[in-house]
Amino acid sequence: MTRLAKVMKWVAALFAIGLVSICLIRFGFRPTGRDCVRQGSPDGAYIAERCLLEWRPGGNSDYQGRVYDSKSGVLLVERTFSTPVPDLSWSEDSVAFSRGGDESSFVTLPPTWFDRLKAAIP
Known part of the structure; x- marks a missing residue:
């Protein structure tokens, strides 16, 4: 793999981890009344x-x-x-x-x- 491809792979992985984290934080809390x-x-x-x-x-x-x-x-x-x-x-x-x-x-x-x-x- 070229260096650019490796960097893009890491950027995509970090983006996916960040997106999943935001979804879990935002939608993972369901208040109970x-x-x-x-x-x-x-x-x-x-x-x-x-x-x-x-x-x-x-x-x-x-x-x-x-x-x-x-x-x-x-x-x-x-x-x-x-x-x-x-x-x-x-x-x-x-x-x-x-x-x-x-x-x-x-x-x-x-x-x-x-x-x-x-x-x-x-």
Whole structure:
């Protein structure tokens, strides 16, 4: 091998190690909440769960919302959001984890491929 090829091989290896490390750090942590509330969708296809992550009296507390397939139990969507008023409510094609707060507490159903991909990463 030429010297340039060896250097490129090492650079590629270091890049791959760095990328895997970033993914493990970024996606390897899945917070666990408390005071969870679970509720099935009206059509029975999904189960939604909202859990408290951090309570902030008088402010926007942090929550985690998850949507599961009711038959298989597979996690389909996972979101972290802040809201002053947690409320689990279903519509025909969505679930909302709060009244107010940020937009990440709203999930369209069926979940997008990106939502499913993010939920599949440990």
